[in-house]
Amino acid sequence: MPTWRELKNNSQLWDVFYLRQQIISAIREFFDRKNILEVFTPILQPAVIPESYHEVFSTTLIDRKLKKNTRYLIPSPEVSIKKLLAAGLTNCFEITRCFRNRESGSNFHNPEFTSLEWYRTAATYFDIMKDCEELILFINEKINKNNKTLIYQNYTVDLTLPWEKISVAQAFKTYSNISLAEITDVKNKNNPFPTKKIAEIARKKGYRIFKNNTWEEFFNQIYLNEIEPHLGVNGKPTIIYDYPAPLAALGKLKKNDSRIVERFEIYLGRIELADACTELTNYSEQKRRFKASENEIVNSTKNQIVVDFDFLEALKSGLPDCAGIAMGIDRLIMLFADKKSISDTLLTFE
């Protein structure tokens, strides 16, 4: 049913749209107080970065001379923002629409969604974690005053600090009894993530093995089945950090363990709210990952894309040490309005 019809039938449904405004105002006030610049980067872009797991929307730009050019709707403003950081901007944030094709039919995804991203230079993911805690508490204060307990879909989440923090390796050991050593190969410098090794563990656990399954697929299937149900449901928000390298195309590897990227996610009541990284600033490493990702896209059924080499140029020119995050605003609204599905927070006219 188109949203206007639902709103006409049930005027209570307007509430969630007022809440959206409250949350977005709170976010702007939060960054304003910190003197952080809001940027507005283009949604239509001539090229995108190769991320094999995103299916981007593409369209055609026709100029005055009737010349046709491919344009993409951004899956995230990350690349544009990093170009601004390379240009000398320090801290900034953006609230923008993002688009990811094939992401319909889900409580947590919509092909068109609103994302908040912010970046800090001379910072690591620890600084972003701190921002996250402050921001969520700030938004909560605006909406719920002194009440720091959220109820989301029968989960009670106490927002007072400290929040639960667990590394991916600890979580796998605790909830799945798998050690990182069992699914990786430290000695193999070329491929520390042998598919064979993790497939064997997955098979023992009763998962099915198909030809062409990748290391990442087995990892994520175990993660989604055995780890994720425990995140953000133990009475506090959960920050889960330090992911295996195949799970972050633009993240920086840890100094003491090149299998791990400095990346974290935040869960509240089973909602994955945000995804953050200490960003990869090394040009040649990024170029190598681009190549690998491009090959995966060629091997999959995904559409061919025009690769954003300008981003590599920006990196080459010098991207300062930085960290950044993407937080789903629609998911924030789901959380504060206690809505089961992202569609309950959006206007649809289909």
Next chain:
Amino acid sequence: MTQISTSQFQKGMFIDYRGEIHQIIEFQHVNPGKGSAFVRTKLKNVKTGNTVEFTYKSGEDVLELPVFIREMQYLYKADKQYFFMDRNSFEQFSISDSLVGSFGNYLKEGILYQIYQHEDKILGLKYPKIVKLKVTEAEEGIRGNTVSGAKKTVILETAIKIQVPLFIKKGDILAINPDTGEYLERVND
């Protein structure tokens, strides 16, 4: 039995999950922050009524169990069992309330429902998306009360209470989503 892919999943479908018949209660496409697509399902074991969550790799093949649908009349509930009758053969079958779940609140005696059967085994009810039920008890709405989203509670003919807008009166027939228990619209005709 047919091999199907996760992209063919449908709510209500019966599949083999680790050797036992399960019905797909819910399914969701999920994309982890960084990674491939997956399909998260909530599966109900038709023997025990227990539900499990399982996340499939997108595109994984799964065994679908062939079922056919029989139309049966709902008779009554006794001892945690809902009794139905095939009006052609007069055979009676029962389905346990753990399988019917909250849909039991919307079952009306004498009405025909669709029942799934696999070989000679009754598996469960096919849940309609909308049920139409009459209001048997309702307070008068206060005229002029236009408070945004004001609601009141009414009782339907199956004895379930639901929240409706103030203009609903006793005797109205309402369309309800039995999945969520939400009022959809007034359908007096």
